[in-house]
Amino acid sequence: xxxxxxxxxxxxxxxxxxxxxxxxxxxxxxxxxxxxxxxxxxxxxxxxxxxxxxxxxxxxxxxxxxxxxxxxxxxxxxxxxxxxxxxxxxxxxxxxxxxxxxxxxxxxxxxxxxxxxxxxxxxxxxxxxxxxxxxxxxxxxxxxxxxxxxxxxxxxxxxxxxxxxxxxxxxxxxxxxxxxxxxxxxxxxxxxxxxxxxxxxxxxxxxxxxxxxxxxxxxxxxxxxxxxxxxxxxxxxxxxxxxxxxxxxxxxxxxxxxxxxxxxxxxxxxxxxxxxxxxxxxxxxxxxxxxxxxxxxxxxxxxxxxxxxxxxxxxxxxxxxxxxxxxxxxxxxxxxxxxxxxxxxxxxxxxxxxxxxxxxxxxxxxxxxxxxxxxxxxxxxxxxxxxxxxxxxxxxxxxxxxxxxxxxxxxxxxxxxxxxxxxxxxxxxxxxxxxxxxxxxxxxxxxxxxxxxxxxxxxxxxxxxxxxxxxxxxxxxxxxxxxxxxxxx
Ligand code: NAD
Numbered sequence: 476x477x478x479x480x481x482x483x484x485x486x487x488x489x490x491x492x493x494x495x496x497x498x499x500x501x502x503x504x505x506x507x508x509x510x511x512x513x514x515x516x517x518x519x520x521x522x523x524x525x526x527x528x529x530x531x532x533x534x535x536x537x538x539x540x541x542x543x544x545x546x547x548x549x550x551x552x553x554x555x556x557x558x559x560x561x562x563x564x565x566x567x568x569x570x571x572x573x574x575x576x577x578x579x580x581x582x583x584x585x586x587x588x589x590x591x592x593x594x595x596x597x598x599x600x601x602x603x604x605x606x607x608x609x610x611x612x613x614x615x616x617x618x619x620x621x622x623x624x625x626x627x628x629x630x631x632x633x634x635x636x637x638x639x640x641x642x643x644x645x646x647x648x649x650x651x652x653x654x655x656x657x658x659x660x661x662x663x664x665x666x667x668x669x670x671x672x673x674x675x676x677x678x679x680x681x682x683x684x685x686x687x688x689x690x691x692x693x694x695x696x697x698x699x700x701x702x703x704x705x706x707x708x709x710x711x712x713x714x715x716x717x718x719x720x721x722x723x724x725x726x727x728x729x730x731x732x733x734x735x736x737x738x739x740x741x742x743x744x745x746x747x748x749x750x751x752x753x754x755x756x757x758x759x760x761x762x763x764x765x766x767x768x769x770x771x772x773x774x775x776x777x778x779x780x781x782x783x784x785x786x787x788x789x790x791x792x793x794x795x796x797x798x799x800x801x802x803x804x805x806x807x808x809x810x811x812x813x814x815x816x817x818x819x820x821x822x823x824x825x826x827x828x829x830x831x832x833x834x835x836x837x838x839x840x841x842x843x844x845x846x847x848x849x850x851x852x853x854x855x856x857x858x859x860x861x862x863x864x865x866x867x868x869x870x871x872x873x874x875x876x877x878x879x880x881x882x883x884x885x886x887x888x889x890x891x892x893x894x895x896x897x898x899x900x901x902x903x904x905x906x907x908x909x910x911x912x913x914x915x916x917x918x919x920x921x922x923x924x925x926x927x928x929x930x931x932x933x934x935x936x937x938x939x940x941x942x943x944x945x946x947x948x949x950x951x952x953x954x955x956x957x958x959x960x961x962x963x964x
Contacts, residue, residue: 492530493678507573510846534679550595573805621649644950733896743901815871895937
C-alpha cells in the first residue's frame with residue numbers, strides 16, 4: 476500500500492470516560508477510492524475494553540436515574556450538533572467508506588441525526604401495562620428499567636447510521652454504552668465523540684473503543700459486566716458472538732445478512748419498478764443488508780424487463796465518490812472487491828450470462844482513482860437457484876435476474892435460501908400483494924416500493940438474518956428489563 480503522499484495521517488483515539496485516550500498500537504485504515512492508507516485506528520484489546528466498561532459502569536447510576544425528559548433533551552442537542560456538521564460528517568463517511576458523497580449527504584448522516592431525534596421523542600411515549608384482579612384485591616403493573624452497560628458492535632456499510640441506531644435507544648432508555656464500530660470505518664464515530672460533551676452527555680455514558688472484531692469485539696462480548704450485546708454484521712460473526720457470550724447468558728440482538736428477493740408480477744408498473752429495483756440492487760454499491768440480489772420476473776414480461784433493467788443499470792455512473800454526479804462509489808476493501816468479483820466469475824463458469832458490468836463493459840476511472848476498489852453494476856441472468864450467486868450474500872453491486880411462472884412457485888423459490896431479511900413484491904393486484912407478503916419468510920416486505928421505513932415499526936430478520944427486532948417499541952424492550960409488580964390493597 477502506498478502512504479498518502481507523506482500527508483499527515485489522521486490518527487484516531489479511543490473515547491473513554493469522556494476523554495480521548497491514545498492506544499499502544501494502531502491499525503491502518505484505507506481510503507477505498509484511492510487505495511491509500513490515510514488513517515490509523517486504535518487496535519484496542521482487553522485492557523481498553525476493561526477501562527471503557529468501568530467508565531460506563533461508573534456513569535450508570537447517575538445517567539439511569541435521570542428522567543426520560545432530561546435524557547431526551549440531551550439526545551436532541553446531540554442530533555442538532557451532528558446536523559450542524561452534516562457536511563463534514565458526510566465528507567468523512569464518503570472518504571472512509573467509499574460511498575458516494577451524495578449517499579452520505581442524503582442517507583447516512585441525515586439518518587444518524589434522525590436516529591437521535593426519533594428516540595429522543597419515542598422515549599417520552601412508552602406506557603407500561605396494568606391489570607386488575609378485583610376478586611383478589613390486587614393490581615399488577617409492569618415497570619421497565621435500563622439494563623446496565625450495553626455493548627454495541629456495528630459494521631462498515633452504513634457506519635454512523637447503524638451505530639447511532641443502537642446508541643440512541645440504548646442511552647435514551649438510561650443505559651450506558653461501550654461501542655465498537657468496524658475497524659474499517661471508524662472516523663465518523665470518533666467525530667461524534669467530539670460533540671458529546673457539548674451536547675451534555677455526561678462522561679462515561681458513551682464510550683467508544685476502536686479496533687478489530689477478534690480483539691476489541693470479543694473482549695466486549697466476553698466481558699462479564701456487559702449484560703447485553705446489540706450486533707449488526709454477518710451471520711458468521713453472529714454465530715461466534717453467540718458462542719462467546721453463552722457462558723454469561725447475555726441478551727443478544729442480532730441484525731445479520733440477507734439474500735433479498737424482488738418478485739415482479741406481470742401486472743407490475745414497470746415504470747416505477749425498474750428504477751426502484753436498480754436502486755435496490757446497486758445503492759451504496761450494493762452494500763446494504765436490504766439490497767435486492769435475486770430478481771424473480773414473471774415469464775410474460777421477462778425479456779422486456781431484462782432489456783429495460785440492463786439499460787437502466789448502465790446509466791449508473793461509477794467513479795470518484797466525491798463527484799456528486801457519481802452513483803456508484805468504491806467497495807469497502809480490496810479483499811471485498813475480489814470476493815464480489817469472484818462471484819461473477821463463478822456464475823460465468825456455471826454458464827450464467829453476465830449482461831452488463833464486471834468483465835463485460837469498460838470501467839474508466841479518473842487518474843486519482845486507478846487503485847481504488849471499483850466495480851460496475853453487474854446484472855447476471857440464467858443462473859440456477861442452487862448457484863452460490865443465488866444462495867449466498869454477495870454484498871456488492873451484483874444482482875441476478877431469473878424467470879418464474881406461478882405465484883406458488885415463486886414463493887417457494889424466494890423462500891429457498893437460509894436468509895430472511897427483506898423482500899419486495901411488485902404487482903397492481905392488492906389481493907396478491909397481501910397473499911404473497913404473508914407467505915414470504917422475511918422480516919420486512921416492501922410492496923411496490925423499497926426502503927421506505929417507519930422507525931416506529933419492527934426492523935429485523937428471520938432465519939439466518941437475525942434474532943430480535945429494532946424499532947421504537949422493540950428497541951425499548953431490548954434495552955430495558957421488565958418487572959411485574961403486584962399490589963394488594
Ligand atoms: P462483520 O460481521 O465482519 O463485522 C461486523 C462487526 O463485528 C465489526 O465491527 C467487526 O469488527 C465485529 N466483529 C467481527 N468479529 C467479531 C467477533 N468475533 N466478536 C465481536 N465482534 C466481531 O460484518 P461486516 O462485514 O462489517 O458487515 C457486513 C455484514 O453486515 C453483511 O452480512 C450485512 O448483511 C450485515 N448487515 C446487516 C444489517 C442488518 O440490519 N440486518 C445491516 C447492515 C449490515
